Amino acid sequence: MLQHSPQEDPHPTIIHRLIHDTDHTAFKVWTWLINVLIYLSCLAIALESVDAIRAEHHAELAAFEWASVAFFTLDYFFNIYTAKSRLKYITSFWGLVDLLSIMPSYLMLFNFSSVRATKILRLLRVIRILRVLKLARSAMQDVNAARDGKTNRIAANLRIYFIALFSVLMISSTLMFYVEGSLYTAEAVAEGQMHLDAISTAKGEAAGTVKFVPSDPITGAAIPEEKRFYTSIPEAMWWCIVTLTTTGYGDLYPVTVGGRLIAAVTMLLGLVLFGMLMNIVGKTLMVMLFGEPVGHEKDDEHKTPEAKIKAAFDLLADAGVISHKSAYMLKDLPSAEIAQRLDGEQVSA
Numbered sequence: 001m002l003q004h005s006p007q008e009d010p011h012p013t014i015i016h017r018l019i020h021d022t023d024h025t026a027f028k029v030w031t032w033l034i035n036v037l038i039y040l041s042c043l044a045i046a047l048e049s050v051d052a053i054r055a056e057h058h059a060e061l062a063a064f065e066w067a068s069v070a071f072f073t074l075d076y077f078f079n080i081y082t083a084k085s086r087l088k089y090i091t092s093f094w095g096l097v098d099l100l101s102i103m104p105s106y107l108m109l110f111n112f113s114s115v116r117a118t119k120i121l122r123l124l125r126v127i128r129i130l131r132v133l134k135l136a137r138s139a140m141q142d143v144n145a146a147r148d149g150k151t152n153r154i155a156a157n158l159r160i161y162f163i164a165l166f167s168v169l170m171i172s173s174t175l176m177f178y179v180e181g182s183l184y185t186a187e188a189v190a191e192g193q194m195h196l197d198a199i200s201t202a203k204g205e206a207a208g209t210v211k212f213v214p215s216d217p218i219t220g221a222a223i224p225e226e227k228r229f230y231t232s233i234p235e236a237m238w239w240c241i242v243t244l245t246t247t248g249y250g251d252l253y254p255v256t257v258g259g260r261l262i263a264a265v266t267m268l269l270g271l272v273l274f275g276m277l278m279n280i281v282g283k284t285l286m287v288m289l290f291g292e293p294v295g296h297e298k299d300d301e302h303k304t305p306e307a308k309i310k311a312a313f314d315l316l317a318d319a320g321v322i323s324h325k326s327a328y329m330l331k332d333l334p335s336a337e338i339a340q341r342l343d344g345e346q347v348s349a
Contacts, residue, residue, distance in 0.1 A: 034075055040064070044064055046232075047234070050232045050234060073102050103127075108121060108124050108125070126177075126178040129170055130171075138159075142159050143156070150328050176239065177230050181231060183256070184214040189214065192214065193208075195212075214228070216258075218258065227255050229253070240266060245270065245274075246271075246274070309335065
């Protein structure tokens with residue numbers, strides 16, 4: 001563990017409870033707030049890629065971005081403050097994810113005026129979408145809570161699936177927009193035309209003699225106007241949804257090598273997500289229709305009495321007879337004490 005557990009400290013601070021005490025209200029509120037900001041900030045980044053929306057609502061989008069970054073920065077420093085080894089946390093996976101969620105926004109404060117720097121600025125705008133990886137921590141918390149009986153397993157599985165789906169949707173769509181769509185944005189076309197005009201002027205020709213046509217940076221193949229599909233992240237999101245669901249309308253498709261590589265990975269991830277969904281839905285239907293998954297009876301034959309007691313409390317919690325927190329506490333009690341609480345009936349060992 002890289003962080004201090006509130007149970008290890010007899011007098012934990014509010015920051016410790018805020019970041020690590022999963023049973024405390026402050027932790028639940030803070031986690032909910034951070035997760036909501038992650039979802040909204042990712043959607044704001046997607047809307048920012050639409051030229052009309054960015055031109056009309058630039059101030060509002062910028063204000064929301066910095067408000068989100070402020071909370072993400074606090075969350076990052078709170079995790080550093082409560083870490084047992086701060087250096088280990090900073091260099092850990094979660095530490096790097098937290099850093100990536102805020103670093104691009106701060107780097108964008110620098111002056112990017114040259115053509116090369118403009119490309120760096122464009123890349124920084126895209127990297128911000130990696131803050132969606134912060135949701136993976138919530139998924140891990142759901143896994144642990146379901147394993148410990150603190151939450152409904154079906155609900156936890158559905159939340160984990162939605163986090164995985166949203167993450168793949170945002171990352172794949174953003175990568176497709178950056179790798180292929182950024183080749184023919186209004187900014188990129190104007191930049192390319194300016195470069196050609198400078199060459200024409202140097203040759204003594206009139207500006208605009210040669211029209212700029214974006215091309216695949218790997219093969220050099222031109223990209224005609226009728227095949228410039230990914231003009232914004234929301235446009236790419238529609239392609240991503242169609243691809244992930246294996247619908248394949250064919251109305252949008254990549255024409256560059258980089259775009260096709262991203263499409264291939266997205267297709268494979270779509271199969272993985274589809275398999276996950278079928279597994280979750282299948283288990284849910286088995287529980288609803290038959291009360292327990294198929295094969296449960298055979299598993300019970302090999303379970304110890306203690307495991308059977310824990311499974312019974314899980315079923316009571318899932319049925320709403322007792323709370324998940326009570327089930328979690330009762331499972332750790334000795335069988336003799338459980339029997340005493342249940343009107344003195346002796347539980348067979």
